Amino acid sequence: MSPVSITENPFAGDNSGIQKRETIARWxxxxxxxxxxxxxxxxxxxxxxxxxxVTFQSKWPFVNTQFLTELPATLHVIEDKQGNHYETxxxxxxxxxxxxxxxxxxxxxxxxxxxxxxxxxxxxxxLVIVSVGVALFLGVACAIYLSEYAKHGKFLEMVxxxxxxxxxxxxxxxxxxxxxxxxxxxxxFVDVPADRSVFAIPLGFTxxxxxxxxxxxxxxxxxxxxxxxxxxxxASEQCLQAVPQGFRETSMALGATRWQTIxxxxxxxxxxxxxxSSILGIARAAGETAPIMFTAALAFKDKLPWQKDLPPLPxxxxxxxxxxxxxxxxxxxxxxxxQALPYHIYTLAAxxxxxxxxxxxxxxxxxxxxxxxxxxxxxxxxxxxxxxxKYRW
Amino acid sequence: xSADSAAKTTPPPVVQVRDMDFCYGASKALFDIxxxxxxxxxxxxxxxxGCGKSTLLRCINRMNDRVPSARVTxxxxxxxxxxxxxxDVDLTQLRKQVGMVFQxxxxxPKSIYENVAYGLRIHGEKNKNALDEAxxxxxxxxALWDELKDRLSANALALSGGQQQRxxxxxxxxxxxxxxxxxxxxxxxxxxxxxxxxxxxxxLAREYTIVIVTHNMQQAVRISxxxxxxxxxxxxxxxxxxxxxxxxxxxLTEAYLRGTFS
Numbered sequence: 001m002s003p004v005s006i007t008e009n010p011f012a013g014d015n016s017g018i019q020k021r022e023t024i025a026r027w028x029x030x031x032x033x034x035x036x037x038x039x040x041x042x043x044x045x046x047x048x049x050x051x052x053x054v055t056f057q058s059k060w061p062f063v064n065t066q067f068l069t070e071l072p073a074t075l076h077v078i079e080d081k082q083g084n085h086y087e088t089x090x091x092x093x094x095x096x097x098x099x100x101x102x103x104x105x106x107x108x109x110x111x112x113x114x115x116x117x118x119x120x121x122x123x124x125x126x127l128v129i130v131s132v133g134v135a136l137f138l139g140v141a142c143a144i145y146l147s148e149y150a151k152h153g154k155f156l157e158m159v160x161x162x163x164x165x166x167x168x169x170x171x172x173x174x175x176x177x178x179x180x181x182x183x184x185x186x187x188x189f190v191d192v193p194a195d196r197s198v199f200a201i202p203l204g205f206t207x208x209x210x211x212x213x214x215x216x217x218x219x220x221x222x223x224x225x226x227x228x229x230x231x232x233x234x235a236s237e238q239c240l241q242a243v244p245q246g247f248r249e250t251s252m253a254l255g256a257t258r259w260q261t262i263x264x265x266x267x268x269x270x271x272x273x274x275x276x277s278s279i280l281g282i283a284r285a286a287g288e289t290a291p292i293m294f295t296a297a298l299a300f301k302d303k304l305p306w307q308k309d310l311p312p313l314p315x316x317x318x319x320x321x322x323x324x325x326x327x328x329x330x331x332x333x334x335x336x337x338x339q340a341l342p343y344h345i346y347t348l349a350a351x352x353x354x355x356x357x358x359x360x361x362x363x364x365x366x367x368x369x370x371x372x373x374x375x376x377x378x379x380x381x382x383x384x385x386x387x388x389x390k391y392r393w
Numbered sequence: 394x395s396a397d398s399a400a401k402t403t404p405p406p407v408v409q410v411r412d413m414d415f416c417y418g419a420s421k422a423l424f425d426i427x428x429x430x431x432x433x434x435x436x437x438x439x440x441x442x443g444c445g446k447s448t449l450l451r452c453i454n455r456m457n458d459r460v461p462s463a464r465v466t467x468x469x470x471x472x473x474x475x476x477x478x479x480x481d482v483d484l485t486q487l488r489k490q491v492g493m494v495f496q497x498x499x500x501x502p503k504s505i506y507e508n509v510a511y512g513l514r515i516h517g518e519k520n521k522n523a524l525d526e527a528x529x530x531x532x533x534x535x536a537l538w539d540e541l542k543d544r545l546s547a548n549a550l551a552l553s554g555g556q557q558q559r560x561x562x563x564x565x566x567x568x569x570x571x572x573x574x575x576x577x578x579x580x581x582x583x584x585x586x587x588x589x590x591x592x593x594x595x596x597l598a599r600e601y602t603i604v605i606v607t608h609n610m611q612q613a614v615r616i617s618x619x620x621x622x623x624x625x626x627x628x629x630x631x632x633x634x635x636x637x638x639x640x641x642x643x644x645l646t647e648a649y650l651r652g653t654f655s
Contacts, residue, residue, distance in 0.1 A: 244499065253456060
């Protein structure tokens with residue numbers, strides 16, 4: 001055993017290429033990650049640069065209130081002989097034409113690109129309210145049953161498989177399902193069943209007729225509810241499972257029934273988590289286009305769902321004096337078809353001739369849509385962070 | 394009258410386990426167990442890990458029902474003279490009268506008050522005065538009242554480990570059970586908290602019957618009146634604690650006490 005001479009490196013790597021492969025692998029993975037980040041940033045920046053000028057303005061109140069508070073309308077663009085362009089709505093067009101007189105050269109109309117996007121915003125909000133309400137009820141009920149009551153075995157596996165498959169169903173299939181189930185066959189109470197009724201059950205004072213709800217918020221909301229159901233069930237089940245088993249054991253050992261245990265020592269600690277994850281469900285429901293195409297959404301509608309040609313309630317009466325009518329008018333909101341943001345964007349992008357004026361409305365809508373969905377997702381993340389800190393056991 | 398006084402002099406055992414076999418699915422966990430637990434005495438269950446101590450304990454309030462496919466296959470368990478597997482036994486009433494304290498202290502993340510009042514609330518007590526009284530009484534019995542009376546609305550998770558376990562005891566005795574089952578209540582506590590709980594148990598034994606599972610043989614000596622030694626699902630020996638520790642009848646017990654195996 002002779003001592004090794006100092007100049008010789010005892011740790012020199014062999015040249016088998018291990019180091020080279022290590023470097024290649026690291027860079028391949030790194031580049032992949034960078035591409036993902038780059039694409040996200042590119043999309044966001046593009047939408048922001050093109051869309052923000054439509055939504056914001058340099059003058060007070062800095063937000064383009066017209067864009068957010070008006071219904072979509074046809075944009076009229078009038079050109080005079082000097083090449084000046086005037087953008088206006090249908091009423092303004094005549095006035096400008098009259099003023100220009102002989103100076104008038106040409107008029108262009110661009111559908112849906114004038115006014116604002118209040119209609120789609122309201123429609124999306126209503127759809128989200130209905131779908132999340134339905135999905136939370138069904139989803140949480142299902143999650144509680146699966147997590148707390150169901151025995152492990154074949155049936156439970158089948159249900160889980162069903163949920164997994166439901167998550168994989170293409171959204172256009174949900175749309176067609178909604179068309180068949182809710183638009184055309186869902187049951188309603190009517191005095192006289194319509195001809196299209198699949199079948200009707202007379203109940204004496206009224207008739208339960210399976211004639212569908214027509215295209216409306218309710219049909220769309222229920223359809224969207226099924227789209228987000230897997231998300232809600234899975235998230236709720238995880239939240240329920242995160243509640244320590246010890247809480248259940250203690251509660252049962254004190255003589256609580258299973259439902260009391262769930263009600264008082266499981267649900268209260270799972271609810272915050274269920275609600276935060278359901279916000280992600282909201283984002284998903286707000287973003288889907290295909291499920292509402294056949295069930296709720298219209299390309300164009302010049303009225304908000306509560307603007308109907310109904311006689312006003314008697315002036316002297318308070319809301320309570322005519323509560324039945326008030327309630328039925330309120331519920332009437334949900335039996336209207338609406339515009340919705342994703343479908344509006346689709347219309348703007350695919351159904352009208354493309355030019356600079358259409359582009360303005362497109363990017364504005366997409367920007368508003370993106371901001372809404374992103375803020376929902378962000379609030380979910382923030383809320384979860386805060387709740388995590390609060391509930392630790 | 395005379396029958397009554399005769400019953401007083403020799404009260405029947407509050408818990409009787411007779412010739413009981415217990416299975417988890419196909420595997421047998423307890424074999425032919427016979428055990429009698431006397432009123433207002435502390436009975437300790439000792440034995441090596443996996444010998445079935447906890448399973449036996451959980452048979453007494455049927456907590457094993459939670460485990461699918463776990464069941465008593467032979468014999469019977471009587472509490473206060475009633476077979477608890479009878480069809481007309483209401484589990485909620487059984488568990489109200491047979492309280493349980495678990496190995497891991499697990500207060501609900503609610504206020505101290507709500508933790509103690511939980512058992513009463515789920516049994517339908519709504520009267521604020523009755524609840525206040527029960528909470529105070531239970532906390533006093535658990536030797537917590539003086540420490541906590543000013544912060545009843547504080548979150549129970551803010552308490553120390555020992556306090557949490559005593560709170561769990563207070564929660565379990567709030568419904569005034571006849572029997573208190575304790576599943577290694579001190580195994581996660583430091584020596585001082587353990588000492589406090591042991592003191593507490595000897596006080597509680599005046600009003601409640603205690604069955605305790607413990608790994609700590611010194612603890613069994615210190616607190617219990619009777620000790621049962623289990624090994625591999627069989628009850629090897631059951632006698633007054635002093636007798637069992639000083640003069641065990643069975644070779645196996647002696648070997649275990651000497652630490653020849655564990």
